[in-house]
Amino acid sequence: MSANRAQVTGLNHRGEGVGRVLSGPDKGLVVFLESTVPGDVVEYVEIERSKGYLRGRVTEILEHGPGRVTEPCRVARECGGCSWQHLDYGLQLEWKRRIVEEAFARIAKIRDLEIRPCLPSPKILGYRNKVEVPVTERDGRIVAGFYRPYTHQVVASQNCLLEHPLAREVVSEMVNLIRARKYRAYNERTGRGLVRHVVSRVAPGTGERMAVLVINGRTVPGEATLARELTERLPGLVSVALNINMERTNVILGKTVRVIGGKPYIEDVLGSERLGHLKFRISPHSFYQVNSEQAVRLYEEALDEAGIGPDDIVYDVYSGIGTITLFAARRAYQAVGIEEIAPAVKDAWKNAEINGIENVSFIEGQAERVLPALSQGRLGLRDPRGRQIRAANLGGPGSAASGVVILDPPRGGADERALTAISKFNPRSIVYVSCNPATLARDLIALDALGWRPTYCQPIDMFPMTPHVETVVLMSRKEDK
Numbered sequence: 001m002s003a004n005r006a007q008v009t010g011l012n013h014r015g016e017g018v019g020r021v022l023s024g025p026d027k028g029l030v031v032f033l034e035s036t037v038p039g040d041v042v043e044y045v046e047i048e049r050s051k052g053y054l055r056g057r058v059t060e061i062l063e064h065g066p067g068r069v070t071e072p073c074r075v076a077r078e079c080g081g082c083s084w085q086h087l088d089y090g091l092q093l094e095w096k097r098r099i100v101e102e103a104f105a106r107i108a109k110i111r112d113l114e115i116r117p118c119l120p121s122p123k124i125l126g127y128r129n130k131v132e133v134p135v136t137e138r139d140g141r142i143v144a145g146f147y148r149p150y151t152h153q154v155v156a157s158q159n160c161l162l163e164h165p166l167a168r169e170v171v172s173e174m175v176n177l178i179r180a181r182k183y184r185a186y187n188e189r190t191g192r193g194l195v196r197h198v199v200s201r202v203a204p205g206t207g208e209r210m211a212v213l214v215i216n217g218r219t220v221p222g223e224a225t226l227a228r229e230l231t232e233r234l235p236g237l238v239s240v241a242l243n244i245n246m247e248r249t250n251v252i253l254g255k256t257v258r259v260i261g262g263k264p265y266i267e268d269v270l271g272s273e274r275l276g277h278l279k280f281r282i283s284p285h286s287f288y289q290v291n292s293e294q295a296v297r298l299y300e301e302a303l304d305e306a307g308i309g310p311d312d313i314v315y316d317v318y319s320g321i322g323t324i325t326l327f328a329a330r331r332a333y334q335a336v337g338i339e340e341i342a343p344a345v346k347d348a349w350k351n352a353e354i355n356g357i358e359n360v361s362f363i364e365g366q367a368e369r370v371l372p373a374l375s376q377g378r379l380g381l382r383d384p385r386g387r388q389i390r391a392a393n394l395g396g397p398g399s400a401a402s403g404v405v406i407l408d409p410p411r412g413g414a415d416e417r418a419l420t421a422i423s424k425f426n427p428r429s430i431v432y433v434s435c436n437p438a439t440l441a442r443d444l445i446a447l448d449a450l451g452w453r454p455t456y457c458q459p460i461d462m463f464p465m466t467p468h469v470e471t472v473v474l475m476s477r478k479e480d481k
């Protein structure tokens, strides 16, 4: 079979090279090629054909495009964890900016907004403070590693360069102990076996560490000694827990956590001169930005753009453990966090308490339900001491109080009911923090229909070596100039 040739001209949101076929019957057709850089001329074999495009696997690089570098990780090509290790970091940043620009233009038809240069991450390796490693068995031996792209085949690796070294060390020790204790790995096909995942979290600001063993059962043999051995070997390990997940599911964590050593959380300190410093308690189920140092820059951007003043009510929608809410509270009259995960809301209340912040309130529930109820006055708020907050002081339709909304939804974006309710609050501005340019662009269409336009857009690199990008967008009312 004669080789297919293509020239790569760009990169897409999945991190693949986007090229055109150079010869043969498919000449001119779009082809997606992993591990390529713009400017590459390659030979490839076809692995997928769809209407209007092909997907290929590169067999040879005939001409190298500029900006290709040697991958620092030896399993970079096999592992689905990060697909941009072969790109020079400057090129990664430029393409992240373009990915946002392309999503805005293609999906939301927004072409006249300046997409600012992507803010680089202080660390490009060793930044991930949370590590979740699947465990399996191969030839009777426990293997831990990462999934091959778009599969559940585990590529053995206990040395991921993106992980914070303190978290990586916890995973290594846990895997050693699983092997020594001859625990069986969970088998996705049969639903049998005990250990599904090992999870570790580290608080870079304090050095506190957490180890979580996700099991298909309620106990592991000798769990008290397991916790003791881990704690003895790993300084700073303050929390060892079992997570019970007996469902046939891809979701990593089950609902129940049982602490077998130490406390049920770790504590981090986060902040900067601009933000001030705060302590945050993080439990296994709570969301916490994986790149803590860059999270600080994200929060600085979001809060500065929000332009919060001392008379403002700030609604932090999708608030997690209350990071943005609490930093915002320091600049505002009142801050309100809305979050659906109960343990995260519990952490958020505790975080208000340990930081001595009283002008906050948290509501547990889905934004799309809570916001309409709030805006219609069907839901009351209380402060950290349990006292009712007067409705007149809450902003919202018809209220004299001015307000700002910051929303930071998960990858799927915001529910339209939430966006409608946010607009009804009549805030002075809306700051949308997004980890997915495609759903952000979709939501900008909904916000446009509600009378809002984006006036500022700052991509931020939270996830070096991957095509993922975080974006902060400031929205203003169309009639405001």
Ligand SMILES: C[S@@+](CC[C@H](N)C(=O)[O-])C[C@H]1O[C@@H](n2cnc3c(N)ncnc32)[C@H](O)[C@@H]1O
Pocket: 286, 287, 288, 289, 318, 319, 320, 321, 322, 323, 324, 338, 339, 340, 341, 344, 365, 366, 367, 368, 408, 409, 410, 411, 435
């Ligand atoms: C991207 S995180 C942002 C958290 C926080 N702003 C931070 O920086 O740590 C999104 C959060 O939204 C929560 N969430 C997801 N869907 C939700 C919904 N429908 N209503 C409220 N919270 C939701 C998740 O549990 C998660 O804590």
